[in-house]
Amino acid sequence: MRAVRLSVVTAAATVAALTAVTGCTEKSDAKGGDRVISVTATDDKCDVSTKEFPAGHVELTVENKGSKVTEVYVLFPDDRIVTERENIGPGTKQTLTAEIKAGAYEIACKPGMKGDGIRQKVTATGGKAAQRDPRLDAAVAEYRKYAQEQADATLPKAKEFADAVKAGDIEAAKKAYATSRIGWERTEPVAESFGDIDPKVDIREDGLEDGQDPVKDWTGWHRLEKSLWADKKITQREKDLADQLITDLTDWQKRVGTAEITPTSMANGAKELLDEVATGKVTGEEERYSHTDLVDFKGNVEGAQKSYELLKPVAAENDPALTKELDKQFAALNTLLDKYRKDTASYDFTSYEKVGKADRKELSDAVNALAEPLSKLAAAVVTK
Template identity: 75%
Template sequence: MRTVRFSAVAAVTAAALTAVTACTAKSDAEDGTAIQVTAADSTCETSTTTVPAGHVTLKIENKGSKATEVEIVFPDDRIVAEKENIGPGTKYRLTAEVKAGEYEIACRPGMKGHGVRQKLTVTGGTTVKRDPKLDKAVADYRAYVQEQADETLPRVETFAKAIKDGDLEAAKKAYAISRLGWERTEPVAESFGDIDPKVDVRADGLEPGQKWTGWHRLEKALWADKKIGAEEKTLADRLVTDLKDWQKRVGTAEITPTSMANGAKELLDEVATGKVTGEEDRYAHTDLVDFKGNVEGAQKAYELLKPVAAKNDPALAQELDRQFAALDKLLDTYRSDKTSYDFVSYDKVGKDDRKELSDAVNALAEPLSKLAAAVVK
């Protein structure tokens, strides 16, 4: 789940979003052209407006008082690469593979709204040459993402049918499993910009004037309100429609080795900021199912990139293997068997156990943040 964005016409005024750019600068990074991005509460300064196609590194520093999100986006808001939850005073390096064309670098203070944006022109006809193993990784990951979308639709239709039948218990039973494919591939779904706010936004993530739709709106009806009315039945149909749109569009997503690596890290960030805290499924308490889906999706991306990552950085691959295994083992203690998604209700997981889960996520997230750099060495 990410916070929503609206189009430029709904953005705050340009006067409130002043920013500074400098002239074109060459890279000082080994992994491509480096752009210094300095984010603050109302500005987004970038060190260049033009870079050559290939591997581009954003060297991000948040000098504001709010957590921010930094993205490379197409003009239509499709996301090429992003890093969410960059805290005040925090620095982060984001590596992406970018083709020639016109883009924007967006800083989103508070991770809401259109954000502060700078134009970015990427020159040249082609990107860097890839190891053929990376081309295979991208092809296999694209097939995986499509497979997850295809498997999600019948599960969501089962969930929606139970709601339309007024069957509260059947709808509750179908809820968590209907989300699994989405959670495994969430960064790809989020890359379109407009689908996630329709299907996966929480009440506290709504923008002013936005109607609450999707899984979490229905979750509240089932667990908190304990009722299914005419509105919920309509929203169930809309959820199916929106996810069919996702299913059709997912094959057109921009996928590169670096977007796979960055997406794997984003999935762990999703766990840290939503699942471990219990905020994601706050009514159903099925957070551990989402948690497992995020970890499975991150692990799939890593496993596909591993042949190259292990060659370029053997120590990193060994550490990732170790930390994925440790987190998987810990998660297994919260379910009845390794083949089911029948996890313990998260409201039954105590403070110390949540801390243990959080520590395991952080232990994996740190080396996972280095995967993109290892892939492009």
């Protein structure tokens, strides 16, 4: 979900995301300054320290010297996302570790987190691939399988939701809405990596680009959510949108197997999922009409934990203190979430409008306590 997300929680998550580099075993010859790219973002510039760097594992050190919250992306020429970091607050710094193959790319800064961004063309040179621990190759293969399974499982649930909308059955559509989104929420970074799918299916009204018309251009789950809970009506427009949702999700299902996935993208994706929680779910902004935020929250945490568990055997050898802390914080957050559902086998969570200010603060603190060590996971599967 892409939107401008400004909140106290965002600031806390941004500060918590400052990363420290730890050693590990994925051999990449990523040593020295030639693989460190400094990115300085302002409200009207995106300066990079080098336009050419060796392929392999690269570290981006990002500083936001502007007045707006920004995002930084490394993009393929066709706008697919190699890696990204959202919600970089003014006056803050973040570090991002990524595996980048030889080729042409663009680094984009998005002040205000909208638009195509201010872009710089860069090139990764050489053809030497990162030498991975075989366990990491197995982790990537298993995660690719997981992402496909989630997409496959989402379609029938989304069709149940869409069919209820097309039948004009508001109550049945409401009942099917939240569970139709779980697979998407678990693997959202993979879907977002394509660039064009997320804006079609998961954008909120305030995430629309300048000049877009909410009546004509807003599509996807949240447009239908507003119709069901706020407008309390289903017209032919909603029925058409239900069909469009299935078309777009089918496109996602077919393309998910082609996503570029690396150990570092898995780790960074896990951190992105926690950022999604901090900036959209804990604040109640994501599901502002249905108040089903805790279902999304749980899906994001499950997806992040899946990536972590797959990478853990290698990360535990390289940084045992980190994995011990991650185990602790995942357990604490899951235990806290369990307070808000009927049983651990269901996704029947308390409506978020019934979660008080103090309880939201407790959830926010637990998310931030996990996000900080999780921001170090990518570095824990890369040798500098």
